[in-house]
Amino acid sequence: MSANILIIEDDPAMQSFLVTLCESAGMSARVVDSVDAGLKALQTDMTDICLLDLGLPGRSGHEFISAARTLSKVAIIVISARNTDFDKITALDAGADDYVPKPFSSGELLARIRVALRNGTREITAPEEILRAQHVCVNLSSRQVCVGAEEVLVHLTPTEFNLLILLMKHSNKVLTYRMIGQAIWGNAYSGSSEKIRVHIAQLRQKIELNPSSPTIVINEPGVGYRLVA
Amino acid sequence: MSANILIIEDDPAMQSFLVTLCESAGMSARVVDSVDAGLKALQTDMTDICLLDLGLPGRSGHEFISAARTLSKVAIIVISARNTDFDKITALDAGADDYVPKPFSSGELLARIRVALRNGTREITAPEEILRAQHVCVNLSSRQVCVGAEEVLVHLTPTEFNLLILLMKHSNKVLTYRMIGQAIWGNAYSGSSEKIRVHIAQLRQKIELNPSSPTIVINEPGVGYRLVA
DNA sequence: AGGTTTCTTAACGCTTTCTTTACAGCCTAT
DNA sequence: ATAGGCTGTAAAGAAAGCGTTAAGAAACCT
Known part of the structure; x- marks a missing residue:
């Protein structure tokens, strides 16, 4: 070449x-x-x-x-x-x-x-406008999120949306609590994982087929979270 | 962001x-x-x-x-x-x-x-770094560990995972109890080898094909442990 | 301003993980 | 052969981490 x-x-x-x-x-x-x-x-x-x-x-x-x-x-x-x-x-x-x-x-x-x-x-490869992982697809330009075979539209809050695309852009990689905090709240991030836990839980409520046994957003104990594509 | x-x-x-x-x-x-x-x-x-x-x-x-x-x-x-x-x-x-x-x-x-x-x-997408030793492979970015010919996914606790990659990064070299303790628990390490023995045993349960006669994590009596690649 | 949505924080139960303890087996050296 | 030290294993209690809920604060939108 x-x-x-x-x-x-x-x-x-x-x-x-x-x-x-x-x-x-x-x-x-x-x-x-x-x-x-x-x-x-x-x-x-x-x-x-x-x-x-x-x-x-x-x-x-x-x-x-x-x-x-x-x-x-x-x-x-x-x-x-x-x-x-x-x-x-x-x-x-x-x-x-x-x-x-x-x-x-x-x-x-x-x-x-x-x-x-x-x-x-x-x-x-042009920057992908649509991200997919299992039964979830995200349209970056319209900020719309579909779930399931029937592609039901789900409404995510800004933080939930940022969290989701952050995980999706690094799918299959474990993001530490620190990384997630810095990516979403910048330097103002205090370092505690409590905030993240709550937002992860709410995100799971909306995108997981069975929120109590998640298959998309997986916790890595003591480290952070990983999105499996 | x-x-x-x-x-x-x-x-x-x-x-x-x-x-x-x-x-x-x-x-x-x-x-x-x-x-x-x-x-x-x-x-x-x-x-x-x-x-x-x-x-x-x-x-x-x-x-x-x-x-x-x-x-x-x-x-x-x-x-x-x-x-x-x-x-x-x-x-x-x-x-x-x-x-x-x-x-x-x-x-x-x-x-x-x-x-x-x-x-x-x-x-x-970063190149994913994968460590191997015999029938065990470790993906550092996703923190996933595969065992055996069928690459069965195994879940390791944080300490077990740290222990494994520590040994893998120094494969074929003997790591003393002191070195292992300080690498994993830092300065807070007391110096006793009992903790390490327990974690090694649990690690072997998960990654050795036959835990009672280990081939990967080998004990060096009186000194420490060695991982054979 | 009023009402709604969203974010943050704290608390609690539950599960996972860690640490400690105890004991049995093995090897070595006396 | 036996004592002593070292290793492997099991179990129990302690600690830490996680998911969840709820309530107050903040931001947002009429």
């Missing part, structure tokens, strides 16, 4: 340097010299990573980032000689994945490309 | 600076000052992002990165004054997600934290 790199850069010297660098690392590189051409390439070419020079003539690189984000989740690594905080922060917040100041070492750039590729591989 | 930041940093001034920075951004921050404490915190605390100072005394930050990667996919942002290419590349290739050189601007660090949080929502 050789990665496809899209280089958006107008300086010919830097163009050839980046192309050579990428190809020497076994990746295939394609160059465009404007934001418009870059956006067009994103729609027609298979692209794993964009290397973007912020200092382009015409439309700014920041525009490219936000426009590209509406098109795809491709990783964007900004390369720029404009190294003010403002440039970095706006680029990263607009959707860039990394920001490498010029001058940069080729080894570091390649390492950061490898990081982006590593992250990119898990992106293929 | 705000982000939980684990700060691994030994310098008190930098500690408080980072804590203040994170909390001013509405995130929960927690500080440890060593690699070992950091790894322990990863197992007991809910953590979205690690801020790691590479220049720690004792075990190096690089060790933390690779060890943490076997535990979870938590995002790791390295903060370091050692800014050679070598440091950056090895840290990134070991599994770090970003590398911020000191001195850094607080705005940039926060922006890079936001990037990591954005990426982190994609997937949380």
Whole structure:
């Protein structure tokens, strides 16, 4: 699997340097010299990573980032000689994945490309909007919870809902009382397990087929809880 | 449900600076000052992002990165004054997600934290660590223990579980009564071996194929116990 | 403000787990 | 062979942890 790199850069010297660098690392590189051409390439070419020079003539690189984000989740690594905080922060917040100041070492750039590729591989599976475990399914966007074969809608309080999706996102793993407290109440969490016990009980009342002998939310004595999927 | 930041940093001034920075951004921050404490915190605390100072005394930050990667996919942002290419590349290739050189601007660090949080929502499934010895396998993340060819699930009490993984992590080595006692009961351990004998017996009842002639947990008369893998 | 929902806390019974004690069997050394 | 120390097992009491209920506090929504 050789990665496809899209280089958006107008300086010919830097163009050839980046192309050579990428190809020497076994990746295939394609160059465009404007934001418009870059956006067009994103729609027609298979692209794993964009290397973007912020200092382009015409439309700014920041525009490219936000426009590209509406098109795809491709990783964007900004390369720029404009190294003010403002440039970095706006680029990263607009959707860039990394920001490498010029001058940069080729080894570091390649390492950061490898990081982006590593992250990119898990992106293929889109974030699941619906979580399932046994006879329970949760719609994250509508915050609705169905139970049983007939998919009866159940109303959960905010805390119960947070608790459920927390356990679901870590299904089959034991979450310690500490983890649960921190995830739901943040730093303000005192450390006692009593609160959690009550909310777990109420959650079980609503989602377990037989709350007195739970099959979904399982207690691990002395440690915490585990959701079995 | 705000982000939980684990700060691994030994310098008190930098500690408080980072804590203040994170909390001013509405995130929960927690500080440890060593690699070992950091790894322990990863197992007991809910953590979205690690801020790691590479220049720690004792075990190096690089060790933390690779060890943490076997535990979870938590995002790791390295903060370091050692800014050679070598440091950056090895840290990134070991599994770090970003590398911020000191001195850094607080705005940039926060922006890079936001990037990591954005990426982190994609997937949380960590590689599950499984220990094996003969016909016994232990899943550390789900705390489940299987025995025999049919992989029957066995329930262990907290003490039995701790005892088992302690022996497994030092398999084929003899652990003295004192070592076992201190590892499981800490400083409160009195020094008598009677407690240990009872728990070993109950553990054997559950994991040995023939508890009366054990093949896994072997007694070393006058010294302690040894687990043969 | 009134009423409703939700959260937090405390209490209690029940179960699980831990600790202690006692004793029998085994091995070793005298 | 026997005494002494060490190990394995069983049982009972103590302690801790969990599930549940109820009541007051807080937040939320008309």
